[in-house]
Amino acid sequence: MSKNINLNGKEYWRSLDQLADTPQFREFLQREFPQGASEFDNGMKRRDFIALLSASMALASLAGCRRPVEKIIPYVIAPEEIVPGVSLHYATTMPLGNSAYGLIVESHEGRPTKIEGNPAHPSTKGRSNAHIQASVLGLYDPGRSGDVLFKREKSDWSRFLSSWEADYGDYITSKGEGLAVLSESFSSPSLARLAELFRKKFPRAKWVTYEPVSDENIYEGTRIASGKGCQHIYNLDKCRVILSLESDFLQNESENIANSAGFADGRRVESEKDEMNRLYIVESGYSLTGGMADHRLRTQSGQIGGFAAALMLELESQGLRIDIADSPDRFKSLDFNAIPGYDKEWVAALARDLMANKGRSLVLAGRSQSPAVHAIVYAINHALGNIGRTAVYRPIKDSAISSRDNLIDLVGLMNMGRLSTLFILGGNPVYDAPADLGFETAIKKVEHTIHLSGFADETSKRVEWHIPRSHYLESWGDAVSVDGVRSVIQPMIQPLYGGRGSLDLLHLIVNGNEVSAHDIVRETWQGILKGDFEKSWERVLHDGIYDQKSSSVSDPGLDRRGLASYINRHLVIPESSVDNLEIIFRPSPNLFDGRFANNGWLQELPDSMTKLSWDNAALISMKMARKFDLANGDMVELDYDGRKLELPIWIMPGQADNSITLTLGYGRIAAGQVGDNVGFNAYKLRTSKAPYFGSGLLIRKTGAVYKLATTQDHSSMEGRPLVREASLEHYREEPNFAPEMVESPPLKSLWAEHKYDEGNQWGMTIDLNVCTGCNACTIACQSENNIPIVGKEQVSHGREMHWIRLDRYFEGDIDDPSVVHQPVGCQHCEMAPCEQVCPVAATVHDKEGLNTMVYNRCVGTRYCSNNCPYKVRRFNFFNFTKDTPEVTKMAQNPDVTVRSRGVMEKCTYCVQRISEARIKSKAENREIADGDIVTACQQSCPTGAIVFGNVNDSGSTVSKMKNQNRNYGLLAEFNTRPRTSFLAKIRNPNPELISSDEGNKIENLEREKKQS
């Protein structure tokens, strides 16, 4: 092709379908007009939606500018009164399972609009993720329940109160006989205190905690291995070598923010002289973490236990004293060569790498893996001296941990008719309990059932009482992070729908009377805080955290005998054969277990790896697709353990062969207007025996075709130097490889160029070496900049509105490619092609180098978008915000214009934040300092990959980033002079494995070519 592109020998393949050259793809090439786009309102039926919302609108107008009555303390600045137009920031905490995320919430005139991480909190460190960012929309969800329902009819709280008060006395007398509570898992001093009280008052009652997706297996594995119940905390920043056994710790596991931050700290390089960590992963599906890995081994989920055993034996053969490896006889019967993808050399090299980094390495297993695998992993870490260094543990306190077994017992009691009253505190067991338990029928056998839930969901529809639950941003509470750091949940707003929190209800259950959650929390904290309570209380509210240091035990020890016997009994490795298909369940990175299903931002957010939006699909490898003659969107019927589900398939390069991954959280039928009937309910196949994976799946093509919406149709870079990448070795040989990848003739303009050398000149860098592709920036930007959601129909027509998107490219072998992510927003070109072609000068440069978009002036010719080489401009094809419910309008940022139909929009570098900082600095009579302006994407980025600042100040962080030798401008050879630049990605493969890995890939590639 051309001489001026130096690709450093990387082989980039063309699109997936093209490479495969499937008949479907050929058909796609030939078909003329595949499917006519239709009107906007076909997609989400917005008009119907609105009609149904009239009630909530009335509610919302009442809720207008409510502020909490109870005293909450503004963060950092505490003005006498609220100044209109000036936002206040409060600290609070978002509980999610056993995690607690410390937050700073931006509030405008009493309504929270934007959420950021609390820099002081160890679980967020000032960063956040997509769930946290999107939770503010959840607050203003018009689908939230506002009424107490009795047998699905509207009732009221007082009636429920009197009904419980009537029974309360009896239960006190009977010590809780026939009473049960099914709660979500939590880590909260107040909830734990009340739960303890519950046990005291009702010793015969049953308390069960269940989460469909939890760290239960990890806790169990740790307990088996150490003999103690401990909470794990990973210090990934201290790791030189990390092995993940199907742990998607960067996205789909607990504490992904702290993990991402730590991982990035260990990976960041400033020059070719720096060291960086090395990540190995063994997994079935292609996870985000897999995308960051230096070595990735595909195998079925069920085989990972065998792999862990193989690693253990290999480590031992290399002289590591594990102490238990001689006893598990089970290991001897394993045939490691039967593990698909198993490579003795690979394991040996990995073991050597781990051995060379004792105390600076970490092996982690995902929550999908069995307790036995976690126990093995614990033992390996223990032997490697990692416990207490890269993995620390603390005693579990104030927490309720999910237990599948307890749930099974509970359902047993329900079926036997032994329960008379069941309180369900949160959760949605009718939707997400294991399918084999028959929770839906069991619940009918309980006389009184009470469900506390934010939505009148699947479970609410089958209980006697439904109690609306308040959002965490509108209720008092407290939480403990995994590190043991306690914090208070302080409300930002009065409950919009008059709901009650778990605390309110639990207190009522225990004490038979009502006390405000505020008082409950204060009562708990009377016992926690020392000294002057009021003063300390205000301090805690202000800071958002109480304990500065986490309370960790360095080494919980190793229970050698218990471990060995457990492994012998419980390590199950299914037989791997081509005909024995494996089914895998993973929580959705966006909707998690389904609880975020009614959140439009998260529904529309494309999955990091598949780029599917508004749907889930069965993910299969290319090889399997060929075998079963399947193409993207083909409907299949999955038959697992006698249960059937029809859903479309999606070919995922890098997926383990003979494994099919299903994503949980979709297919809701009572989620709300947004989430109902989106995708397919994988819980229908999920049983208590195979909560995360199982074998023996049958698949049948039905012949139907389903339309899936994806935001990226093409996954190859076509040999273009877009994401520039090199191995650490190559980087050391050629430190300037990234800018030198493209040679261009001298870049000269037709006219005199503007200098841009005075004052503040804004610019950005994105370090691709630490960007994981987690999507946090996309949602943060959506929240900050009032970006509308458009629905599946519009997304499938390429009309999604995200100002910053994550481009994902595959490279290498189609069955086992590597993957790279690249966040692309407006590059703010100094020589912007868009500006030149606008006939009305609606997009122009300002003197600080911003490519500004004047919405009022835009007539909507869209020429700017055509001429934008980065295609980052988004057009309002319809009035996307016209039907925004009144209550959801409260989530909008008052500092950002809401765009109407027919205008172009795009990333502004958060110009409103720049203005805010400018005004502030002027008021304080100083220059804007480096770090005064933090863009929304930058703020949310868990790895700190995005840096923004003044490029005209050589001392600014962004200037220093731009001075690094990995810095390059995307398509800068067209003389666009982008202000956003990228820092090239570096991978750190094990030198021992490079040759064999590369050799295999080339071999595979050649084989593929021959086949097609």
Place this chain on the structure above:
Amino acid sequence: MDNRMVSVAAEEPLIMGNQTFHAVTDTISKIIEGKTPKLWYLAISISGSVALMFFGLIGYLVWQGIGIWGLQIPVAWGWAIVNFVFWVGIGHAGTLISAILFLLRQRWRTSINRFAEAMTIFAVICAGVFPAIHVGRMWVLHWVFPLPNQMSLWPNFRSPLLWDFFAVGTYFTCSFLFWYLGLVPDLATLRDRATNKIKKIIFGILSIGWRGGNRQWKHYELAYLLLAGISTPLVLSVHSVVSTDFSVSILPGWHTTIFPPYFVAGAIFSGFAMVMTLAIITRKIFGLENFITVNHLEKMNKIMLVTGMMVGYAYSCEFFIAWYSGNIYEQFAFINRAFGPYAWAYWIMVTCNVAVPQIFWFKKLRRSVPVMFVATIFINIGMWFERFVIVVTSLSADFLPSSWGYFSPTKYDIGLLIGSFGLFFTLFLLFLRFLPMIAMSEVKGVLPQADPHHHGHDIANRRRDS
């Protein structure tokens, strides 16, 4: 050297049937004065309905937004722009025939120039609708014009879209004036022949006092010559400017310097094809075979053969330059054009525009009315696809593969294209019925009777001494 003798031997008579001046006037005026043919009612009821649908769809478009089309990011321009360029291209033939052929003394043009000009004006009207309705906010479109305003805001003079407005606007104005000026003597004829008062008044006003006096003829011919002179550069400029809508951008597939001549050639090509299609139908229906003879049609076929090959040359030249440039984006754009998802459109284009006109190398086919009718239809289709290929394929796969998309039209895209034909044919049918479709005064000028010198005794010897 007496070049008259050469031309006499080569030229066939322009008007057949040994017409007298009176016969010319009668034949052409009777179409307007006589009873409306039933076929005309049928035709206008169809085209009128389609035109109404066109306006209905525009109404719906304004109401809903341009999202009703298949547009997306990256393909933010679709059929509206394709149709615009297509119609502007069609609009080239009229002025070319009127102005350039006039200046080149190609007197065979007299039989076809009137309705070719009319066609130009109607095509430009159809073209003009699309840029106006394709913008996101039609109600502020006037901001594109340099209108004084309290904000002292000017449009962006660097934008080719602005040049477009000026180019097409100027072209329309000049073409209209040119057409109208040519109509004046004929309108006066109709006024003189009018049998009722209303007609007399209307034609009287329209003929602006034409009496056919010598001075009037002198001024008229000078004005006509001047307008022809003004229009001639416009023929070249308007489509050159339209091509800058694309070539000024940095998009691979658009960013090419060959565009102006390529577009002009293509425009003439498509314009002639459309004139031919219309002429073949009209001469058949109104029995004008003596005025629009096979000789006329053959000449036009020759022009189409030439311009078709110019277009074909441009297609191949683009590929050569893409390869020669060494620019991977450019190279990909063209490979993708011919072999990518839109290859079907590309090969339709090549077949219709390059392969089909090759039949005109053969005299027999060149003079066969059915053959050329089918060929012109193909060329019309091919030229629409040429614009589709340029606009859509280039946009659908540009620099970053992550943004690549596939454009599919909706029923509204298709409806508006069909609707624009409805508008075009409605205007054209009204023209056929109410205005003289052949320039009587000019045709008379090429009759043998108009040549009083009688050098030879051959009726073909009709050339004026100049």
